[in-house]
Amino acid sequence: MTADLPANDAVNDPEAARAAMRDVAQEPGVAKPDPILVADGVARRFGGLTAVDVEHVEVQRGIITALIGPNGAGKTTLFNLLTNFDTPDAGTRTFDGNVIDKVPAHKIANHGMVRTFQLTKALSKMSVLDNMMLGATNQRGEKMWRSMVPFSWKQQEAEIELEAEALLDRFNMLHMRDEFAGTLSGGQRKLLEMARALMVKPKMVMLDEPMAGVNPALTQSLLQHVVGLRDEGMTVLFVEHDMDMVQEISDWVIVMAEGAIIAEGPPGAIGSNQAVVDAYLGSHHGEPLDLDADI
Amino acid sequence: MSVVQIGRSVVDPCHDQPSARRTYLIKLAMVALGVVTAVFAMVAPAAAHLPAQTDSESIPELRGTMRTVDEGGESIFVEGINLTITDASGAELGQAVTDADGEWVFELPEGGTYEVFLDEATLPDGVPLRNPDRNPLTVDVGNGASRTVLFPLGDAAVSTDTTIEIVQLTVDGIKLGLVIGMSAIGLSLIYGTTGLTNFAHGEMVTFGAMVAFLFNVTGVFGWTTSLIVAAILSFIVCGVAGGLFNAGVWRPLRRRGASLIAALVASLGFSILFRYMMLYQFGGRAKLYKDYQIQEKVDFGWFSIVPKDIFIIVFSVAVLIGIAIALQRTRAGKAMRAVSDNRDLAESSGIDVELVIKWVWVSGSALAGLGGVLFGLTESIGWEMGFRILLLMFAAVTLGGLGSAYGALLGSLIVGIFIQVSTIVIPTDMKNVGALLMLMLILLIRPDGLLGRSERIG
Amino acid sequence: MDIGAIFENTMRGFIGEQFIFFALAAIGLNIHFGFTGLLNFGQAVFMAAGAYGLSMMVVTWGLNFWVGVFVGLVIFPFILAVILGAPTLRLRADYLAIVTIAAAEIFRIMVRSPTFDRWTGSSDGLGGFATDFYDLSPFDPSERYFFDLFIGNQMWVVLIGWIVLAMAAFACWLLIRSPWGRVVKAIREDEDAARSLGKNAYWYKMQALYIGGVFGAMGGMLRAIGTQSAQPDNFITDVTFFVWVALILGGAGKVLGPVIGAAVLYAILNFSDIVLRQGVESNNIPDSIMSGTQVGQVRFMLVGLGLVLLATFRPQGILGNKEEMALDDR
Structure with a gap:
């Protein structure tokens, strides 16, 4: 637990950030008091099909925001657009005050935004420890010529190893450090991917369906880790199908349908929003949406 | 070391390049060939190269192959040409005469500088020396080295009107395309339906040409037949071979869930295995079919063409239209396109994907074999022809968009025309280079091809 | 049957020049494919870059031998890596495969073309550039060394070859155990994951293509020095597949895999070669079945068959283990 964790030097403690959200209007595209990520007019078409067409959306700094919506709503596409893994046909994205439209995907991480993937990308033929150490930034030994002169990077390597071990310890995975990542279970891979993202020391973590395919026994521990990220000052945006998780840990919910943002609000209120009910159940349904049900 | 022997016997670097244009062609080619050439050209040659010292124990010798090219582009090897070899002091060492394969060899006492004189009186009528001013030729030979001496034969194709030349080359290009x-088409559909980049597809082209050669020239138990019948037989044999190839190799691999990379490497292995098996059986020298060799050109004013090439163009267009209709209208064709478009969707809508793949292999291989026969008819039949065409196919398919049958066609026409027309500025023996460089350029600018779907990841 | 000659030839394959050239090229290919996952089917062109870089500098332009070595090992592979990598490294893996094969063909056509004869010597190639190298030889050219396996000049090439090979394997070992090696392995496993963690995958792939190409150029340059000629036929497209078989046979993704693979491959090839040749010469194999020239073709068939069998039945090679790296991962 001694990990030198990516504390955000910033501004807020999470409580204050959550408190600030109480006064935010519950409407799509609403302005937030302290947005870290802003997307404006972002659109992406595949052939004739519009996958994403978001007029405006902001993500508040220091809280957990959930991005939900029915299948095919464009959540993952928006995720890819926000992290520059895909290029929009139009629109501007701003992260932490910088326009990131032309920033290549790998530099997004250096700006302080790290993502995970829906289909976990644990590097299965590498050890758990190597997976972790890969995440560290500004490694001297990653320069091709320098890598052949070990004494120039051994010192830093040792420090990174300590960091990685501390994080593994925190995620209760230290005993697996030398195993190939390919031998881990689905839930362990999700944990590894999250821990690896923290090695970058990000300001913001974007999790694409962190609960998909995770053994229920691991769910609680995963949730606690996500909450832990926020409590250390990081911003979290996650895509999720599991409504239990959304209700339990998110501070704010953004709902997408058919490529657009259709509703925003705190998790308690979003279930009774008419637009959300229509999107999930078709427009002729009158009952409030029971978000506790498995959808 | 065997590498050396194999390559040498096959490729004759002497080609039908108009010599008058050569100087400025070189300059133009340099611009086109970019970076590498620029590096070559920066420093002027300070010394002539020395001949290779391949094998220190052998006797030094001079050798060469006399060949000319007929209207259709085929090689004719010329027998009975006399060459006189003199040493540096001017003393005559002896004479060499070309054999039935147009080859001559002259063993030298030692390395040094020699002069080779070709007796123009021994040339057949209508086959002049292309560069009469380069006779005699002076050559340097190292100790123990074998030095090839080049005497290009035949008229340089002198053209007076560039427009007419372009039209002529475009017609040639359409034929090639x-x-x-x-x-x-087979290459593209196999990729579309199975994801396999099949490097052994070129060998099916060679195989088709050789099966037709077997029935047309070599004979099966002494029985030979006309080229048309031979082509039909080859079409059937290749179709069956493709079906067996799929059933015996690729379907089991798919069943085992082998990765696409492993399959790709295996296809490369098959490519080289089959290629050298055909070399083993067929020999290294290019050969011709018995029928339709010497034909009078028909002059259309803007261009002239031999009847067999008219036939090839008309026949290919007919076959390709037939394929287009089949893909568009028949159930099998629609199923092929559906699987190629989206395999999972096709499977879930009740199409028997394995059956479709089987027919893609059968029809694709049969068409490749037919393409081989036509290619053998317009040019010549050689063990490496399929591999050469394979690279042009890749250029075409990439240009058109991988996995699309119509894209493959469009790309092929563009590549064919590009290759032929580019010979206005690129020396003929390097015409394929232009097409392959174009392949790289397309990938740089428009990697999805003209009709392809987006596959870019970066 | 001359058992002595068969044994000698097989041993020469196992530790001799051919083995060294191809082991070096395979170490380079291992960096490309085994560690970074690049499907390079044009390693022969990188080998040619080394051979022609040296020979053209010395023969065509009359520069110093060591300038030639520098150009052949550093400059030419760099230009080649940029030309091959720039259009393809952002695309799906098989595009690199197609472009590298195309590059091999472009090389073959251009270097054989009479148009460039005064620079490349066209199909005869270039010779006489290695005198500076052999002048340094401590061995007597007329003597035989190392159990009479090699004559003097050969011995010098083999000795230097072994030293270079050992250094190359060591450099590869350093690279792969470093953070740089970790990044390229991550790119092999999943490029998007590497990018999400801030690694410039395109740049690393370009570096890997270059450094692997440098090892290839070393192999090609030594081959040119050993045969005292740079000839197009020594670097045709099919030469690449010898390198591939050596790599997969030994085990891609293992530092010593390509070395062991090349040794085993050349022992097998030389063995089959000499046995068939003796059979043909003694007429135990009738001429109607196999002639002298056809013996040379058999080794290409063996290489093709080897690729097929390895890809299908043992993608991890002799040394490899399936958990770590195998041909059929992706």
Whole structure:
């Protein structure tokens, strides 16, 4: 637990950030008091099909925001657009005050935004420890010529190893450090991917369906880790199908349908929003949406 | 070391390049060939190269192959040409005469500088020396080295009007493009339906040409037949071979869930295995079919063409239209396109994907074989022809968009025309280089091809 | 049957020049494919870059031998890596495969073309550039060394070859155990994951293509020095597949895999070669079945068959283990 964790030097403690959200209007595209990520007019078409067409959306700094919506709503596409893994046909994205439209995907991480993937990308033929150490930034030994002169990077390597071990310890995975990542279970891979993202020391973590395919026994521990990220000052945006998780840990919910943002609000209120009910159940349904049900 | 022997006997670097244009062609080619050439050209040659010292124990010798090219582009090897060899002091060492394969060899006492004189009186009528001022030729030979001496024969194709030349080359290009296209459809559909980049597809083209040669020239138990019948037989044999190839190799691999990379490497292995098996059986020298060799050109004013080439163009267009209709209208064709478009969707809507793949292999291979026969008819039949065409097919398919049958066709026509027309500025023996460089350029600018779907990841 | 000659030839394959050239090229290919996952089917062109870089500098332009070595090992592979990598490294893996094969063909056509004869010597190639190298030889050219396996000049090439090979394997070992090696392995496993963690995958792939190409150029340059000629036929497209078989046979992704693979491959090839040749010469194999020239073709068939069998049945090679790296991962 001694990990030198990516504390955000910033501004807020999470409580204050959550408190600030109480006064935010519950409407799509609403302005937030302290947005870290802003997307404006972002659109992406595949052939004739519009996958994403978001007029405006902001993500508040220091809280957990959930991005939900029915299948095919464009959540993952928006995720890819926000992290520059895909290029929009139009629109501007701003992260932490910088326009990131032309920033290549790998530099997004250096700006302080790290993502995970829906289909976990644990590097299965590498050890758990190597997976972790890969995440560290500004490694001297990653320069091709320098890598052949070990004494120039051994010192830093040792420090990174300590960091990685501390994080593994925190995620209760230290005993697996030398195993190939390919031998881990689905839930362990999700944990590894999250821990690896923290090695970058990000300001913001974007999790694409962190609960998909995770053994229920691991769910609680995963949730606690996500909450832990926020409590250390990081911003979290996650895509999720599991409504239990959304209700339990998110501070704010953004709902997408058919490529657009259709509703925003705190998790308690979003279930009774008419637009959300229509999107999930078709427009002729009158009952409030029971978000506790498995959808 | 065997590498040396194999390559040498096959490729004759002497080609039908108009010599008058050579100087400025070189300059133009340099611009086109970019970076590498620029590096070459920066420093002027300070010394002539020395001949290779391949094998220190052998006797030094001079050798060469006399060949000319007929209207259709085929090689004719000229027998009975006299060459006189003199040493540096001017003393005559002896004479060499070309054999039935146009080859001559002259063993030298030692390395040094020699002069080779070709007796123009021994040349057949209508086959002049292309560069009469380069006779005699002076050559340097190292100790124990074998030095090839080049005497290009035949008229340089002198053209007076560039427009007419372009039209002529475009017609040639359409012919080449149609043949490439016919062969490439299978490559593209196999990729579309199975994801396999099949490097052994070129060998099916060679195989088709050789099966037809077997029935047309070599004979099966002494029985030979006309080229048309031989082509039909070859079409059937290749179709069956493709079906067996799929059933015996690729379907089991798919069943085992082998990765696409492993399959790709295996296809490369098959490519080289089959290629050298055919070399083993057929020999290294290019050969010709018995029928339709010497034909009078028909002059259309803007261009002239031999009847067999008219036939090839008309026939290919007919076959390709037939394929288009079949893909568009028949159930099998629609199923092929559906699987190629989206395999999972096709499978879930009740199409028997394995059956479709089987027919893609059968028809694609049969068409590749047919393409091989046509290519053998317009040029010549050689063990490496399929591999050469394969690279042009890749250029065509990439240009058109990988996995699309129509894209493959469009790309083939563009590549064919580009290759032929580019010979206005690129020396003929390097014409394929232009097409392959174009392949790289397309990938840089428009990697999805003209009709392809987006596959870019970066 | 001359058992002595068969044994000698097989041993020469196992530790001799051919083995060294191809082991070096395979170490380079291992960096490309085994560690970074690049499908390079044009390693022969990188080998040619080394051979022609040296020979053209010395023969065509009359520069110093060591300038030639520098150009052949550093400059030419760099230009080649940029030309091959720039259009393809952002695309799906098989595009690199197609472009590298195309590059091999472009090389073959251009270097054989009479148009460039005064620079490349066209199909005869270039010779006489290695005198500076052999002048340094401590061995007597007329003597035989190392159990009479090699004559003097050969011995010098083999000795230097072994030293270079050992250094190359060591450099590869350093690279792969470093953070740089970790990044390229991550790119092999999943490029998007590497990018999400801030690694410039395109740049690393370009570096890997270059450094692997440098090892290839070393192999090609030594081959040119050993045969005292740079000839197009020594670097045709099919030469690449010898390198591939050596790599997969030994085990891609293992530092010593390509070395062991090349040794085993050349022992097998030389063995089959000499046995068939003796059979043909003694007429135990009738001429109607196999002639002298056809013996040379058999080794290409063996290489093709080897690729097929390895890809299908043992993608991890002799040394490899399936958990770590195998041909059929992706």
